[in-house]
Amino acid sequence: MATATVTVPASTPAAGALRRPRSTTGIASWFTTVDHKKIGLLYGMTAILFFVIGGVEALLIRLQLAAPGGNILSAQEYNTLFTMHGTTMVFLVVMPTAAAVGNYFVPLQIGARDVAFPRLNAYGYWAFLAGGLFLYSSFFLGGAPDGGWFGYANLTSDYSFGTGIDFWIIGLIITGIGSLTASLNFIVTILNMRAPGMTFMRMPVFTWMILVISFLLIGAIPVITIGLIELFFDRNFGTNFFNVVKGGDPILWQHLFWLFGHPEVYILILPPMGIVSEVLPVFARKPLFGYSFVVFSGVAIGFMGWGVWAHHMFSVGLGPAAVTGFTLSTMFIAVPTGVKIFNWMGTLWGGSIRFKTPMLFAIGFVAMFIIGGLSGVTHGVSPADRQQTDTYYVVAHFHYVLFGGAMFGIFSGVYYWFPKMFGKLLHEGLGKLHFWLMFVGFNLTFGPMHVLGLQGQPRRTYTYPEGMGWDFWNLISTIGSFTIALSIAVFLYNIFRTARKGEMASDDPWDARTLEWSISSPPPPHNFDRVPMVEARDDFWHQKYGEDNEGRPVARVRGGSNGDAPGGHDEHIHMPSPSYWPLVSALGLPFIGYGLIFHWGWLVLAGLLVAWGIFAWAMEPDVEPESEPEPELEPELEGVE
Numbered sequence: 001m002a003t004a005t006v007t008v009p010a011s012t013p014a015a016g017a018l019r020r021p022r023s024t025t026g027i028a029s030w031f032t033t034v035d036h037k038k039i040g041l042l043y044g045m046t047a048i049l050f051f052v053i054g055g056v057e058a059l060l061i062r063l064q065l066a067a068p069g070g071n072i073l074s075a076q077e078y079n080t081l082f083t084m085h086g087t088t089m090v091f092l093v094v095m096p097t098a099a100a101v102g103n104y105f106v107p108l109q110i111g112a113r114d115v116a117f118p119r120l121n122a123y124g125y126w127a128f129l130a131g132g133l134f135l136y137s138s139f140f141l142g143g144a145p146d147g148g149w150f151g152y153a154n155l156t157s158d159y160s161f162g163t164g165i166d167f168w169i170i171g172l173i174i175t176g177i178g179s180l181t182a183s184l185n186f187i188v189t190i191l192n193m194r195a196p197g198m199t200f201m202r203m204p205v206f207t208w209m210i211l212v213i214s215f216l217l218i219g220a221i222p223v224i225t226i227g228l229i230e231l232f233f234d235r236n237f238g239t240n241f242f243n244v245v246k247g248g249d250p251i252l253w254q255h256l257f258w259l260f261g262h263p264e265v266y267i268l269i270l271p272p273m274g275i276v277s278e279v280l281p282v283f284a285r286k287p288l289f290g291y292s293f294v295v296f297s298g299v300a301i302g303f304m305g306w307g308v309w310a311h312h313m314f315s316v317g318l319g320p321a322a323v324t325g326f327t328l329s330t331m332f333i334a335v336p337t338g339v340k341i342f343n344w345m346g347t348l349w350g351g352s353i354r355f356k357t358p359m360l361f362a363i364g365f366v367a368m369f370i371i372g373g374l375s376g377v378t379h380g381v382s383p384a385d386r387q388q389t390d391t392y393y394v395v396a397h398f399h400y401v402l403f404g405g406a407m408f409g410i411f412s413g414v415y416y417w418f419p420k421m422f423g424k425l426l427h428e429g430l431g432k433l434h435f436w437l438m439f440v441g442f443n444l445t446f447g448p449m450h451v452l453g454l455q456g457q458p459r460r461t462y463t464y465p466e467g468m469g470w471d472f473w474n475l476i477s478t479i480g481s482f483t484i485a486l487s488i489a490v491f492l493y494n495i496f497r498t499a500r501k502g503e504m505a506s507d508d509p510w511d512a513r514t515l516e517w518s519i520s521s522p523p524p525p526h527n528f529d530r531v532p533m534v535e536a537r538d539d540f541w542h543q544k545y546g547e548d549n550e551g552r553p554v555a556r557v558r559g560g561s562n563g564d565a566p567g568g569h570d571e572h573i574h575m576p577s578p579s580y581w582p583l584v585s586a587l588g589l590p591f592i593g594y595g596l597i598f599h600w601g602w603l604v605l606a607g608l609l610v611a612w613g614i615f616a617w618a619m620e621p622d623v624e625p626e627s628e629p630e631p632e633l634e635p636e637l638e639g640v641e
Ligand code: HEM
Pocket: 054, 055, 058, 059, 061, 062, 082, 083, 085, 086, 087, 089, 090, 094, 147, 148, 149, 150, 395, 399, 402, 403, 407, 445, 458, 459, 460, 461, 481, 484
């Protein structure tokens, strides 16, 4: 096997810059990695941790509401818990999960060796982690935020005390920096680093959805960041953006938040929709029905999602013209969503379906999302929304789309891609147990909330009196939430058991369709020994199967995966090198935050720290990681590290 030759750029390290770490193995390598696969795993593990934390917060809320007159939590504790639960699930679980799966699989799906900006990619992860830890440090530094996940001003400006809301503001700004850098990376990678022949209309749907949400993030994060900065100024520097007494306008905050917030819900749901569009064809053994319709309805949702934000404000008095306009735009956006659902049904229709765990979660996604979508349409009818807004009917709606939708889709992806990432299959029996416990638990938790909401139970209210007729369904809902918890325990046990004694997986255990299955499980650090030449949509499927006269797949004779591919290795394989500086630079962000909230000294220190990291990052030389075969260097370069 020919060894790859690698040229080392003739730059010499700047004085004072740390020599770049070379090792890509061992614990330390996780802090310096710029490998998209490892960064994907870091995002994934962190998101699972925050999911468990957000889940425990939800269980405490449900315990408090299990019966009238609950006294497990005080009103203040209850406010803090639903604020942290909602904020955690949205910003620290569902959003980073898209970054996790996107980081690991987008380069593999388009035939690339890494993302366009590997160090910026690492920086994005560390900024996300720094923002999450910063937010949670508020529990130990004066109290966590209590103003709800959408932090309406003036509640969060004039009527909230302590520093909790400041932590919420700065924490979201820091995670926002992480989201922006990740999005920039995805856009440049997907537009510039596709393998030859990987045209846009051959790109897997999941990669398409990551492209759409990356543009949504580039548009939406600045909007919320402006609002957050204005809110911080109102709280700390005496400005009056939202102070109506001084000529400000609290409704401005709502416009800013939901102009971000509604595209945000598509940022949450489009990646799981992309995952489901990958899983359904594989387990129905049929190509995705209406591929281009699924892709372009996602793009359409990306555009239309900017025109509906005020449907969250039907009750604030925008006036009949505005309310009518947003009612219509909200109805219209149901159309591209519906198109996707019918195309998924079309994919299942007539397929030879294998009910493996990834497929169960994908079908669960479609079913639960339809329920969430339909209640969403009822919210769009503005007079009806007057009855529904701020009640448990709304809580039911967004859990059907964000849990029944997003989380079910995410779990489908975990069971589907786990063997590719780790070379082992999650236990199928435990997977099915996880699915059914979660499916039943989920519907027991959130189904009754539709009834409670229409019976008038308000959200965000820490207790309720007897005699309201809400007791039975609240108890059922709480039992349901603990059933969900049990299902998650089964899932975590499955991971633990598989790590210890799981069944080994082949490179293509599901007989799948896309490029990531054409290489080994787990993939080598450089992904592809030879950059693939793509000739069709579902290229890997067409590498494996031709068609007989009736269009039925006929297996082709092929070599093994990757290394056995005809033609072996590419001559030259350049891989990005590990670096400390993304971590160091990101670490400075929370210090700035603490400096702003408590003391100016901190700010100076943190500023220095950040500045230093970026300088060294820019100046550090480009060297090859240790894992690469030793290059035959040109003699005159000997001894230059
Ligand atoms: C693990 C199971 C879960 C349970 C039992 C649960 C339960 C609840 C409950 C009872 C509330 C309402 C609190 C109130 O208004 O009084 C709530 C709020 C919320 N939940 Fe969940 N939830 C779960 C998972 C999720 C997931 C996966 C998401 C996904 C993004 C999510 C997002 C939210 C949001 C955004 C709020 C609104 C918080 C606020 O009002 O500020 N939840 N949850």
